[in-house]
Amino acid sequence: MAAAAVLWVIGLFARLYYLQIIQYVDLMARAQRQQCRVIEVTPKRGTIYDRQMQPLAISLSVDSVYAMPTEIPDPELVAKSAAPILGLDAIELEGRLRASRTFCWVKRKVSDEQAERLRALNLKGVYFQQEAKRFYPHHELAAHVVGYVGVDDDGLAGQEYALNEQIRGQAGKALVAADARRQTFRSQGWEGQPGKNVVLTLDRTIQYIVEKELRAAVQKWQAAGGTVIVQNPGTGEVLAMANEPTFDPNRFQESSFEAHLNRAVGWVYEPGSTFKLVTLAAALEEQLTTPNEVINCQHGSIVLAGHVIHDHEPYDNLTVEQVLAQSSGVGVIKLALRLGEERFYRYITAFGFGARTGIEAPGEERGLVKPPRRWSGISIGEMAMGQEVGVTPLQIVSAYSAIANGGVLFQPRLVRDVFLGNAHDPLLPAAGHRVVSERTAATMRQFLTAVVEGGTGQEAQLNGYTAAGKTGTAQKIDPSGSYSKTHYAASFAGFAPVSRPAVTILVVIDSPVGAIYGAEVAAPVFRSIAEQTLAYLNIPHDNPSRWPSVVRSLPADVPGQKLAQRAGLLPSGPDSAGAATSSVRPASFSSLELIASLGTEPAGNLGTMGLEDGPSVTVPDLTGLAVRQVALECQHLGLELNLTGSGLAVEQNPAGGSQIPVGSHIWVRFAR
């Protein structure tokens, strides 16, 4: 017995020695082959945000379905079961299953619902693998700027393409050990680096406003397309960039190639009269003219190198300001002739035409600006009016921004930040160069304001704000190479408010039907976008002179209506709840008129006029009122409101009943 036990122990140790020492290398290798596998860790793409840190593109893990055909006993059955769920053709799928031997994709990046339904079938030889899928929660919003990715997660357009290296991240490799139940119990290796997040200069709300208005204009005029750019003139940052037609990047394959074109940077067109800005600015800068100089416009025609160029109206004598306001071609041609070819060309290039702006958008065109040696005799005249020159919409908006900000041409920018965690990629500060002096820029702003106030751009007048800009109507080139008689590019470029420009906006409508002029087609779009954008940006009104009659239709129980009635803002009486027309001006613009109107109210109710120290008002007791009511009340009394907190007013300074001059500041604290 003992001998047997001893023999057993000896045998055991011998076996152990054999397995653990002699066969160790082979067995370990076999175990590792079975347990361990090297997997590539695909990094998830970074998120793309707008300037308010709202995601515009985000990646999620979804299931991809693949098959191991050798494990599938009946490919026909599998194909017939899976195809309807995945939206595939059963015959085509069966063919693929039969054609491959070891591996084939069934469908990549399926929806959660499809994956669940397919899992429930428990098909043999059909497996799931997690892959990252890109989602664009706002669909068409900023589609051309954001871009899209292909099935392999590579950026194919927009910022997805331009910043692909940063957004994509770096793939890693991991050695994963799993047990017989395929449960991982060890992993080691470099897991790669996730993609960096990108913050764009776009603002989601402004972008929405712009796209909505552009879409409406393109539909209204049955245009072939259009583009709008909104830029911050002080930094060159693009706040919105919209194009029509557009597409949904979630389903980019379903849209046409034309819809993918980012016209704002990739469309070269003749700008027409919006280009006259360059001619006039150059002439002013070179002191070849003065704002009050009268130019004989020769009854609207001029002969240049044997060609007769006609104005749209037969103007005679116009000041330089009127030349721009009335968009006289003859006037600007005369100024261009004073400049001469070389000098004019130098200013054209200084304003950034003929070269890429360097914006972080793929597919940017440089435009078409011929050097003077290739100009014909008529070229200088044509170019002075914005013909025979090809520009991109971005170049035009940048040139107008230069005038708006005092003469500095900034490089337009779309990317505000690239970061991962707390590490931010260094971005170059706003770069720009001076193209005209402050004085010239100020004069040009005055000219452009005149265009809107009394020239061709009156449709661009804003409610409550001053605006400056220029209309443009350019004939398009036919495929035959000649100017089209039917296809025009109607545009309006401008900025607002004039005193402190907050936004520069360019609207270009391609081939409108029924109207061709920028004044008629593009200027109203500018107005609509500018009014909404300036209000959104909390820009104070600066134009009391233009406050037209508006139809009011406030419901009877609107908060603040009572206050408005007290201040004469709304008609009182039994009909006040219905729609009525009234001419209203904000108190802050014309305090005297306001006080005069308040004088009709019972004394001591809203305010009294001081006889010695100018107009003054009695501060009302604002306690218990909401922010909106307090704001309305202060506006009607001509008081500047500084508020803190939210909810209902609990504290104010000066106290209710105090007499203070109109325009004084009142501080109100709100709490819940």
Add this chain to the structure above:
Amino acid sequence: MATIAVTLPRARRRPRYQPVAGRAVFPEIYFVKQIDNSRLRREVDREKRRECFSLLGLGILVFFSCMLFAWQHFQCLRYGYQIEELKKQRTTLQECNHRLQLEEAALANPQRIDTLARTELGLASPEPRQVIPVGGLEPFLPESPAELARNGSVPGGELPREP
């Protein structure tokens, strides 16, 4: 040395009363001798005992070392499972976070809110006069154009003059 009576194996015993050829037959007589060795003490072999205990201790040490190694190995495996499970949980939570971000972004889509405001709540876009810029908020562009143009950060101040 104590002596113990031992009974011989039965097979080797000669049968009682079996005569041996040529010999006279005598009966065998057994006497029981009482042996008392209770007063005897075994001599302690200290060397052997030390060896024995050392061997035993070594064995125990080896055993516990093996057990410790095995325990560590299995703990390592167990922690490996736990770490992988936690990694999976972290990934799931990150994924969930991304899904919620996506959902939030989709819900905050300006177009959706615009449509809801107009159709379900009956709201309309405010007229310009209805928008009151409230003091205390920073305007979007604090600098005037002249200030911007004078901005020292703007590189290049030269005008496009003749070379």
